[in-house]
Amino acid sequence: MEKVSRTYKLGAINVPALRVVDLQIEANEYVSIMGPSGSGKSTLMNILGCLDAPSTGKYYLGGENVSRLNDNQLSEIRNKRIGFVFQTFNLLSRVTALRNVELPLIYNNAPSAQRRAMAEQALEQVGLADRMNHRPNELSGGQCQRVAIARALVNSPSLILADEPTGNLDTKTGEEIMAIIQSLHDKGNCIILVTHEREVAEHARRIIVLSDGEIKSDGRNNPR
Numbered sequence: 001m002e003k004v005s006r007t008y009k010l011g012a013i014n015v016p017a018l019r020v021v022d023l024q025i026e027a028n029e030y031v032s033i034m035g036p037s038g039s040g041k042s043t044l045m046n047i048l049g050c051l052d053a054p055s056t057g058k059y060y061l062g063g064e065n066v067s068r069l070n071d072n073q074l075s076e077i078r079n080k081r082i083g084f085v086f087q088t089f090n091l092l093s094r095v096t097a098l099r100n101v102e103l104p105l106i107y108n109n110a111p112s113a114q115r116r117a118m119a120e121q122a123l124e125q126v127g128l129a130d131r132m133n134h135r136p137n138e139l140s141g142g143q144c145q146r147v148a149i150a151r152a153l154v155n156s157p158s159l160i161l162a163d164e165p166t167g168n169l170d171t172k173t174g175e176e177i178m179a180i181i182q183s184l185h186d187k188g189n190c191i192i193l194v195t196h197e198r199e200v201a202e203h204a205r206r207i208i209v210l211s212d213g214e215i216k217s218d219g220r221n222n223p224r
Contacts, residue, residue, distance in 0.1 A: 004057035004067075005213075006043050017043040019213040020057070025192065027158065030185045032193045032201035032221075035210035042163075044210065045194045049082055049161045050074045062158060079107050083152030083189075085181075087164035089144045091136045097123060097147045098132040104155050122150035126180055142173035149180055153189070160184060163194045178203050 006018040018040045025031055035041040046052035047059060050066055053074075059067040066077060078084075091100045101119040110118070123132050126146040136144050145165060152160055162181060166174030182203065185191045193204055201207050202221060209217045 001047075001054075002058045002060075004047065004054040004059060006040075006047065006052065007055045016213055018047075018054070021213075021215060023208070023215065023218075025190065027190055028185070028188055030182075030191045030193075030203075030205045030223075032195060032204035032207045033210065034195060034198070034201050034207060036196065038212075039210040040213040041194050041196075041210050043213075045161055045163060045192070048159075048192060049084060050078050079104055080155055081157050081159060083155065083157040083160040085145070085148050085152050085160065085162040085165045087167035089136070089141075089148045089168075091144055091147060091151075093136050096133045096135055097128060097139065097143075097150075100136070100147055101151045101154050104151060108155065118154055119150070122154040123147070125153065126150045140173070141169050142176060145169065145173075145177050146180065149177070149184075153184060157189070159190045159192065161192050161194070164196070165193070166195075166197075166200055174200070 001021055001023040004018060004021045005016065008015045008017055021044065033041050033044060043052065047054055054067050057067065058065055061077065061081065066074065098119050101122050102115045105115040105118060120132065123129060126149050128143060128146050128150065131139060131143060165181065166177055169177060178200065181191060193200065195201050203223055205221055205223060207219060207221045208215060
């Protein structure tokens with residue numbers, strides 16, 4: 001990111017959410033972004049995930065300036081190059097874990113047999129080989145988050161964005177999810193973790209702290 005800012009309009013008032021952020025994240029880094037509510041971390045994550053565009057500045061993803069692409073181009077980048085893991089799982093309640101994981105591949109026009117094989121492999125990676133045909137209401141919170149992680153990695157993205165991935169889980173289950181995220185990093189994924197919890201942030205190799213839309217600190221960390 002080069003001099004990225006994001007301002008929202010509330011009526012006649014301009015509300016700055018990010019104020020001139022310069023940031024570089026390398027391939028295969030494991031980074032946590034911390035900050036209280038209103039610090040700008042959600043806005044930063046939305047721009048990193050191509051869900052929003054900066055008001056000023058440039059954002060390069062894999063060397064490509066994506067900050068001025070149109071909605072269709074951004075949608076293709078999100079589908080092929082970025083995996084998302086959300087606090088609320090964002091699973092479709094009426095379909096099985098397997099079908100939930102297949103969704104990004106459907107949008108990618110992958111053939112049916114290939115979709116199924118890739119989704120099965122992703123679910124096996126997160127330890128849910130025996131729960132593929134269960135719907136979300138038949139799974140625990142931790143299992144639902146594993147399905148969400150499988151969906152995030154099924155397209156082999158270069159970047160995985162995790163937004164408060166343990167926020168709805170108990171401590172033990174949260175540790176299990178963090179172990180899975182660590183394993184994804186070990187396999188080569190770039191992980192960007194957004195959290196307000198210091199204990200979660202300390203799993204990363206680098207911690208960035210935001211306050212009032214600005215980077216207040218950016219330093220290396222020795223994971224616990």
